[in-house]
Amino acid sequence: MAIKQLSVLLPNQYGMLANLTEIFFKEDIDIRAMSVYDTTEYGILRAVVDDPEKAVEVLKKNGIVAMLSDIMAVNPEDRKGSLNEIFHILSNNNVNVDYIYSFVVKKGGPQYFVLKVSDIPKVESLLESHGIEVIKKL
Amino acid sequence: MISKEDLKHRIWSTDETLEREQYMALQLERLKKTAERVYEKVPAYKKKFDDAGVLPGDIKNLSDLKYLPFTTKADFRDNYPFGLFSSERKDIVRFHASSGTTGKPTVVGYTRNDMEVWKELIARIVTQAGVTNEDTAQISFGYGLFTGAFGLHQGLERVGAAVIPMSSGNTSKQIMIMQDFGTTALISTPSYALHMAEVALEMGIDPAKDLQLKWGLFGGEGSTESMRNELNRVWGIFSTENYGMSELIGPGVSGECLALKGMHISEDHFIPEIIDPETGEVLGPGQVGELVITTITKEALPIIRYRTKDITSLNYDKCDCGRTTVRMAKIQGRSDDMLILGGVNVFPSQIEDVLLSTEGVGPHYQIKVYKKAHLDKIEVDVELTDASYLESYAKLESLNQHVRNRLRTVLGIDAKVNLVQPASLPRFEGKARRVIDLRKED
Numbered sequence: 245m246a247i248k249q250l251s252v253l254l255p256n257q258y259g260m261l262a263n264l265t266e267i268f269f270k271e272d273i274d275i276r277a278m279s280v281y282d283t284t285e286y287g288i289l290r291a292v293v294d295d296p297e298k299a300v301e302v303l304k305k306n307g308i309v310a311m312l313s314d315i316m317a318v319n320p321e322d323r324k325g326s327l328n329e330i331f332h333i334l335s336n337n338n339v340n341v342d343y344i345y346s347f348v349v350k351k352g353g354p355q356y357f358v359l360k361v362s363d364i365p366k367v368e369s370l371l372e373s374h375g376i377e378v379i380k381k382l
Numbered sequence: 383m384i385s386k387e388d389l390k391h392r393i394w395s396t397d398e399t400l401e402r403e404q405y406m407a408l409q410l411e412r413l414k415k416t417a418e419r420v421y422e423k424v425p426a427y428k429k430k431f432d433d434a435g436v437l438p439g440d441i442k443n444l445s446d447l448k449y450l451p452f453t454t455k456a457d458f459r460d461n462y463p464f465g466l467f468s469s470e471r472k473d474i475v476r477f478h479a480s481s482g483t484t485g486k487p488t489v490v491g492y493t494r495n496d497m498e499v500w501k502e503l504i505a506r507i508v509t510q511a512g513v514t515n516e517d518t519a520q521i522s523f524g525y526g527l528f529t530g531a532f533g534l535h536q537g538l539e540r541v542g543a544a545v546i547p548m549s550s551g552n553t554s555k556q557i558m559i560m561q562d563f564g565t566t567a568l569i570s571t572p573s574y575a576l577h578m579a580e581v582a583l584e585m586g587i588d589p590a591k592d593l594q595l596k597w598g599l600f601g602g603e604g605s606t607e608s609m610r611n612e613l614n615r616v617w618g619i620f621s622t623e624n625y626g627m628s629e630l631i632g633p634g635v636s637g638e639c640l641a642l643k644g645m646h647i648s649e650d651h652f653i654p655e656i657i658d659p660e661t662g663e664v665l666g667p668g669q670v671g672e673l674v675i676t677t678i679t680k681e682a683l684p685i686i687r688y689r690t691k692d693i694t695s696l697n698y699d700k701c702d703c704g705r706t707t708v709r710m711a712k713i714q715g716r717s718d719d720m721l722i723l724g725g726v727n728v729f730p731s732q733i734e735d736v737l738l739s740t741e742g743v744g745p746h747y748q749i750k751v752y753k754k755a756h757l758d759k760i761e762v763d764v765e766l767t768d769a770s771y772l773e774s775y776a777k778l779e780s781l782n783q784h785v786r787n788r789l790r791t792v793l794g795i796d797a798k799v800n801l802v803q804p805a806s807l808p809r810f811e812g813k814a815r816r817v818i819d820l821r822k823e824d
Contacts, residue, residue, distance in 0.1 A: 251772035255802045286801060288772050307805035311769035342774065 246314035246364050247382060248296040253309060254280060254287040264289065264308070271302040276382060277358055279345035290345065292317070292358060294382065316359040316367060317347070317379035333374050339367055389640055389703040394509040394541070395502070397650045398705045402698070405649045405706075410444050412678035413653060417441055417450065420684050423468035426461050427686065447653060447676065448664045452687045455488065458629060463489040469682040479527040480628040480727060487527070490628050491682040497536070499679050503634030503648055504537020510639035510646065510703065511622040512597040513567050515542025520560060522570035522578070523602060523725070524550040529632025530602050530725065534569050537634065543567065550574060553581040560593050567597040571725045572605040572613060572623075576756030579616040590618030599624060601633055602725035604713045623712070629688055630675055636710055641702040644709030651679045654708060655687070656696055659717040670695045672717045673710060691718045719817060721751060723758040726794050730816055733762060733797075736788050742768040742781050746807045752820040761798040762789065765807055 254260050261280070268275060277292040293299045296312055303310045320326040334341060339361055347356040356379055361367045368378045393399065400408070417438035420427035430451040431437060440446060457466065463486075467474070475494050479487035492500065513519060519538045523530035525547060538545050546563055548556055550570070556578055559565065568575060575598060582589045589595065598613055598621040605623060613621045624637030625645050635652060636645035647654050652675050656665045659672040673690045677683075693714045700706050721728045730749060738745045744765035751760050764785060771777045778801065785799045 251769070253766050253772055253778075253801060253803055255800065255806075286778075288775060288778065307803060309766060309769040309772070309804050311772045313773060 247292060247317045247358075247379065248312045249315040249358065249360075250291045250293060250296055250299055251311045251313065252289045252291075252303065254289045256286050261289070264303075267302060267306050267308075268293070268299065271298070273299050273302070275348070277345060277347040277356070279343075279358075290358075292347070292382070314364055316361065316364055317356045317382070318359055318371065319354050319356050319377040319379055322355060329374075330371065330376060333371065333376075334361075334367070337370055339363075339370070386702060392509055392512065392640060393704060394506040398506060398646070398648070398707055400650070400706060402706065406444055408650055409653050409678060410441075412650075413444070413447065413676065414438065414441050416676070416678050416680075416684045417686065419468050419681075420686060424466055426457065426465055430686075444653070447655065447687070450676075450686050452662065452674065452689050453685050454689050455629070455691075458488040459486065462486050464491070466685070467491055467683055469493050474682055477527075478529045478532070478628055478632065480529070488629060490529070490632075493681040496631075496680055496682050499651060500533060500631055500634055501536045501540045503631065503651060504533055505540040506646075506648060507624050507634055507637035508534070508538055508541055508543070508567075508599060510705070511599045511624070511637060512620055512640060513538065513541060513543050513599070517543045517566045517597065518546065518564055519543040519567040519569060520546040520548050520556070520563070520565040522548050522550050522556060522568065522574060528725070529626070529628045533626070533632040533634060534599070538569075553578055554585060557582045557585055557587060560595070561587065564594050566594055567599060568595055568617070568619070569599045571602040572600040572609050572621075573603065573724065573753070573756050573758060575600060575613055575617065576609070579613075580755055589616055593617075595619045598622070599637075601625060601637075603722040625710070625713070627690060629685060630677055630690075631680065635675065639701060639703040639705065643701055644697055644711055646701070646705050646707045646709050649707050652677055654696060654710065656694070657689075659691075659693075667696050667698050670714065691716050691720060693717055721749075721760075721817065721819070723751065723760055723795050728793055728795055732793055733789065736792050737764055737785070740785055740788055742766065742771055743785060743801070744804060748807050748816050748818070750818045750820065758821065759798070760795060761800060763800045763802050763807060765804045766801045767804050
């Protein structure tokens with residue numbers, strides 16, 4: 245089963261992020277990974293949280309639209325060249341990556357990163373066949 | 383700069399200097415004819431008169447005008463496209479249109495005689511604004527369905543000015559033509575004129591020194607005294623403002639003379655009134671209220687007591703220029719929420735209509751209007767209601783572009799669209815204040 249990612253519209257205004265993290269904090273939702281890019285007009289916040297369904301519910305209660313989508317999480321080996329290998333495998337197999345971002349790393353903990361591709365099951369098997377660990381459950 | 387003697391030479395027609403009694407007699411006679419014409423030929427007017435319990439024959443004095451029914455923008459909409467016309471198709475020689483409140487434009491028509499009247503009215507206005515047959519007049523209004531460009535064009539030709547039908551846009555070319563053709567009179571919206579001056583300066587041309595402009599005739603949107611001063615300074619010109627609307631004829635309803643003490647209304651063609659916009663009651667000279675105008679010489683589309691929604695006052699004193707026609711003060715505001723963006727009329731409700739019929743966004747919106755490089759800019763905040771657009775920036779961007787394109791197609795405006803969270807825009811009970819107009823300066 246793929247990991248769920250949360251996408252939230254984030255207008256380019258002061259306090260938007262704080263507003264969101266405040267809601268998560270109050271509702272006891274743990275943010276595991278997060279990304280926002282510096283687009284000019286508005287951003288899309290993408291996050292992996294411990295309870296995505298609940299997150300959508302509480303955001304909705306606060307008038308914030310969020311959507312869930314499937315992403316992959318990969319655990320590359322902690323050595324030089326491991327990412328290089330992964331992206332070469334993808335590239336050699338014509339897999340287009342929409343975007344990537346990293347999990348928040350706990351000291352000594354695993355170093356997951358998020359991979360957005362269109363055909364998740366296919367890419368999962370592809371990477372696994374090359375001995376790369378794909379995270380199925382957080 | 384301009385002597386009283388000089389002012390007197392700048393009167394186009396002796397009909398601009400009649401005695402008050404002569405105007406009143408002329409107006410009464412023409413009002414009766416107009417009322418009879420619309421009652422007989424326009425079913426919508428017959429119904430209006432009947433509903434108001436008044437017949438054209440009841441008009442005995444000019445003061446009886448107040449018993450006649452008003453005409454509003456809604457009447458144009460309800461009778462789209464030609465329902466208010468009182469001439470047959472074969473007698474119409476020209477159509478024009480302006481944006482309406484529901485996406486359908488307001489259509490107006492002219493007979494051959496209407497065109498003559500229009501030319502005459504414009505000839506008066508450009509003459510009183512300084513233009514003669516010695517001038518080269520560059521028209522930088524957009525040519526097309528809007529009345530501005532063609533209206534001024536015909537009247538300027540009548541006074542013998544050399545007309546350059548430049549249209550709007552392509553600003554650096556405008557400056558080049560001005561320089562090469564020796565333009566002496568500029569006809570545009572005041573904001574576009576300010577923008578053109580900036581472009582000229584960027585091109586290394588000082589409009590006040592390097593060009594030969596003498597006169598600026600501005601209209602299509604309101605302006606302030608500080609804008610006038612700025613226009614005079616940057617262009618080295620004498621600016622006047624003129625006023626009109628397509629429902630009444632187009633430009634030519636009124637305009638300033640060089641004395642700059644209000645805009646003269648040609649009273650042999652129009653009867654102005656000022657009313658309390660709430661009660662409809664007629665107010666006296668000098669009192670501020672909504673301008674209501676009755677056309678008394680038009681054939682194709684005579685209009686009884688048109689509510690312009692523009693707030694002003696009337697002054698019947700004789701002007702320094704020698705004209706005896708009534709003058710209206712600079713427009714102080716609107717009694718409705720219409721916005722004028724670069725000369726284009728936009729009602730916030732039109733924006734709402736567009737949003738309501740666009741999937742993925744909600745009907746709530748907030749409009750911000752401001753000036754950038756002297757041009758009107760509009761931003762529309764709309765709520766994203768369909769989360770599936772968050773899948774990618776590309777989807778969100780294409781939704782944004784879609785809303786923007788629809789606003790452009792339906793309203794003719796280029797708005798910046800901001801997608802915001804649902805329920806994040808203010809909701810209103812009663813009269814909504816969805817427009818933030820940052821253009822107001824003085």
